[in-house]
Amino acid sequence: MYKRILFCSDLYPACDYAFAAALDLAERCQAELIVIHVLESRHRYSGHVITEDGEVWASSEVFEKLRHKMQDYYLMRVEQENPDFIQFVVRAGVPWVEILRVAKKHDVDLIVMGPYSVKGSVLSVVSGQRCLGSNAQAVSLRARCPVSIVASPKQRIALTGVDA
Numbered sequence: 592m593y594k595r596i597l598f599c600s601d602l603y604p605a606c607d608y609a610f611a612a613a614l615d616l617a618e619r620c621q622a623e624l625i626v627i628h629v630l631e632s633r634h635r636y637s638g639h640v641i642t643e644d645g646e647v648w649a650s651s652e653v654f655e656k657l658r659h660k661m662q663d664y665y666l667m668r669v670e671q672e673n674p675d676f677i678q679f680v681v682r683a684g685v686p687w688v689e690i691l692r693v694a695k696k697h698d699v700d701l702i703v704m705g706p707y708s709v710k711g712s713v714l715s716v717v718s719g720q721r722c723l724g725s726n727a728q729a730v731s732l733r734a735r736c737p738v739s740i741v742a743s744p745k746q747r748i749a750l751t752g753v754d755a
Contacts, residue, residue, distance in 0.1 A: 593622045597694050599686075599704035599730070600628045602664060606705035609741035610665060613703035617676060622700070624677045627693050628661055632683035654681045687729035694734060702730060702738045 598613040600606055610626075617624035630653065661679045669677070682689040694702055707724030723740070731738040 593617075593620045593700040595623045595625060595697055595699040595701075596620075597625045597627060597690070597697065597699040597702045599690050599702065599726075600626050600661060600665070601705065602628060602661065605707070605743070607668075608743040609703055609705040609739075610668065612739070612741045614669065616701070616703070622676070625680055625693070625697055625699065626661060626665055626677060627680045627682065627690060628657060629686040629689040630657070630681065630683045631686065654683075657681050687726045687733070690726070690730050691733055694736065700736055702734055702736060704730065704738070704740055706740050706742045 593616065596613055596617050598610055600610070613624060616622070658679050658681050661681070665677070665679075666674070680693055682693065690702065690704075693699075704727055705724075706727055727740050731740060
């Protein structure tokens with residue numbers, strides 16, 4: 592059914608459930624799984640990325656370090672040793688824009704992502720429920736393929752401004 596699946600990572604446990612769903616689907620469909628992480632950058636071509644601490648680093652060393660961190664983090668969740676169907680991609684820029692660029696470049700059939708990021712104050716809480724993140728909203732509204740936003744059964748998502 593699917594040939595290429597793009598999983599959007601933020602390397603936080605909030606996305607582990609979404610990764611498990613993407614991995615399971617990739618294994619069942621014998622599809623390629625592309626795992627992407629986007630480092631926010633002031634400008635895509637600046638050659639620098641801004642870390643969580645506000646530090647600015649040269650991108651080539653950060654990209655390689657992050658690619659290895661992603662491989663360590665996600666490959667320990669895969670039963671198969673050295674799976675050849677998983678590819679890791681690191682980009683800098685506006686996250687939803689880069690996700691859509693990679694999806695178009697690799698002609699993906701499905702994008703799988705978590706509902707929001709848990710970084711610092713990015714997560715907004717409305718009446719005790721977590722809201723869908725801005726990147727998840729932007730990707731789901733603009734993607735040319737289906738987008739699956741997978742939350743843990745323990746997470747409750749609320750769409751602000753939506754009447755039930």
